[in-house]
Amino acid sequence: MPELPEVEVVRAGLEPAVTGATVASVQVYDERSLRRHPGPSEDFIDRLIDRGMLAPERRGKFMWIPLDSGTEALVLHLGMSGQVLLRDRDTDDLRTRIRIELDSPHHGPLRLNFVDQRIFGSMAIDTLVPTRDAALQLIPIAVAHIARDPLDDRFDDAAFLSRLAKKNTTIKRALLDQTLISGIGNIYADEALWAAKIHYDQPTGALSRPRAKLLLAEVRAVLTKALAEGGTSFDAQYLNVNGQSGYFAHSLNAYGQQGEPCPRCGRPIVRESFMNRGSHFCPWCQRVR
DNA sequence: TAACCATCCTGTTAGC
DNA sequence: TGCTAACAGGATGGTT
Numbered sequence: 001m002p003e004l005p006e007v008e009v010v011r012a013g014l015e016p017a018v019t020g021a022t023v024a025s026v027q028v029y030d031e032r033s034l035r036r037h038p039g040p041s042e043d044f045i046d047r048l049i050d051r052g053m054l055a056p057e058r059r060g061k062f063m064w065i066p067l068d069s070g071t072e073a074l075v076l077h078l079g080m081s082g083q084v085l086l087r088d089r090d091t092d093d094l095r096t097r098i099r100i101e102l103d104s105p106h107h108g109p110l111r112l113n114f115v116d117q118r119i120f121g122s123m124a125i126d127t128l129v130p131t132r133d134a135a136l137q138l139i140p141i142a143v144a145h146i147a148r149d150p151l152d153d154r155f156d157d158a159a160f161l162s163r164l165a166k167k168n169t170t171i172k173r174a175l176l177d178q179t180l181i182s183g184i185g186n187i188y189a190d191e192a193l194w195a196a197k198i199h200y201d202q203p204t205g206a207l208s209r210p211r212a213k214l215l216l217a218e219v220r221a222v223l224t225k226a227l228a229e230g231g232t233s234f235d236a237q238y239l240n241v242n243g244q245s246g247y248f249a250h251s252l253n254a255y256g257q258q259g260e261p262c263p264r265c266g267r268p269i270v271r272e273s274f275m276n277r278g279s280h281f282c283p284w285c286q287r288v289r
Numbered sequence: 290t291a292a293c294c295a296t297c298c299t300g301t302t303a304g305c
Numbered sequence: 306t307g308c309t310a311a312c313a314g315g316a317t318g319g320t321t
Contacts, residue, residue: 032297032298035297079298080298081298081299081300095299095300116298117298117299117300118297118298118299118300119297119298119299120297120298167291167292168291168292169291169292169293173292173293275293275294276294276295276296
């Protein structure tokens with residue numbers, strides 16, 4: 001499941017290849033991957049072909065490649081199972097939904113295969129607008145409502161803690177709310193909550209400021225460690241742009257560890273159904289209080 | 290206005 | 306052995 005570390009690995013992998021490249025051709029094999037594009041596939045292709053690409057950017061789980069006009073960008077979301085694979089012009093990948101062929105100044109002719117098994121991911125061309133908090137920074141309209149992520153230099157800790165305290169919900173819902181803090185999905189929410197010894201159903205209003213600060217620190221720690229290990233791969237569902245897996249799955253303490261001993265206290269990790277997904281936690285270390 | 294939840298989607302796997 | 310149902314979850318839009 002691509003969350004912030006996985007998306008950042010893909011963005012960083014794309015950067016040297018696509019920056020300065022020109023779009024030579026575009027093939028749309030599955031229109032459903034253009035769900036977020038405001039128009040038919042012909043419009044998507046017309047607005048992309050012959051355009052130059054600038055350095056890719058990211059906020060939370062969204063990334064985008066600004067186009068040479070400086071007013072539009074190719075927006076990508078990997079959803080559950082999206083992959084962006086950089087290939088030579090002869091390589092095909094199973095379940096490629098969109099193919100963009102590039103002429104790169106440094107890497108020559110390339111093929112960018114957007115592969116997506118479950119089609120929760122998407123591509124779109126969108127207009128760039130100034131961010132709310134920094135006029136010189138541009139962001140696609142479709143991403144403007146997403147909060148900055150906790151690895152962003154401009155992430156405002158005090159504002160986050162203040163908004164969190166005012167929320168009338170439970171802590172895991174808040175961590176997954178991309179308009180409050182972005183980049184966290186089910187895996188890293190469970191991992192950060194385990195590290196901070198907080199139950200997923202802890203009401204946000206009853207969470208003390210020191211514990212909220214500790215949680216934010218643990219969120220940063222788990223995202224940073226996962227990024228350093230190249231992200232989390234369980235199978236071929238997440239791969240970097242070269243088709244390689246990350247190593248963070250070996251470092252998971254709670255997610256997917258149901259029945260296994262808690263690395264801290266030795267009691268079994270439990271999985272409960274929550275928000276149409278699984279929540280993994282240690283009932284001893286993580287109690288509602 | 291905020292919170293919540295059904296929906297989209299398909300390859301894999303567990304169960305019968 | 307072969308079929309079916311359950312499962313995985315990010316973002317969105319409709320409902321409460």
